[in-house]
Amino acid sequence: MNKYSIGKFATKVGLTTYTLRYYDKQKLIIPKRDENNRRYYDDEDVKWIGFILHLKGTGMLMTEIQEYVELRKQGDSTINQRKQLLQSVRKRSIAEINERKSHLKILSLKIDWYDGKLKYKVNENFEEYIKRFR
Structure with missing residues (x-):
């Protein structure tokens, strides 16, 4: 098992040492301590931070991540609660993705409309143009 100083760990996981200290303070990750009381991280911590970054x-939300971490510490008896939390986040995330897709569609239509105005000197206004796609 590899041991990483906070600086090397920060580089490995793509975070700053400041962020890692913040995560430590928020109890999202608990670094181990060596014989000189210096914090270090290992390969399991790399995987754990990777999962935190996915979340x-x-x-x-940070409060939801903290709740998840706290439930995880309590063991398998909290699997249903963790699953429900993740399902709630997934539902919200899908709704946000769908909203973003809707906005991107309008943005793309606006770009196409500009292309028409520039290339073909179309006189149609955007509201008329967009009605054709609804």
């Missing part, structure tokens, strides 16, 4: 990437 963050879904838009999971």
Whole structure:
């Protein structure tokens, strides 16, 4: 098992040492201590931070991540609660993705409309143009 100083660990996982210390303070990750009381991390911590970053990437709130971490510490008796939390986050994340897709569709239509105005000198206004796609 590899041991990483906070600096090397930060580089390995793509975070700053400041962020790792914040995660430590929030009890999202608990570094181990060597014989000189210096913090270090190992390969399991690399995987764990990777998962935390996936959770963050879904838009999971810090309070939800903290709740998940706390439930995880309690063991398998909390699997149903963790699953429900993740399902809730997934549902919210899918809704946000769908909303973003809707916005991107309008953006793409606007770009196409500009292309028409520039290339073909179309006089149609955007509201008329967009009605054709609804």
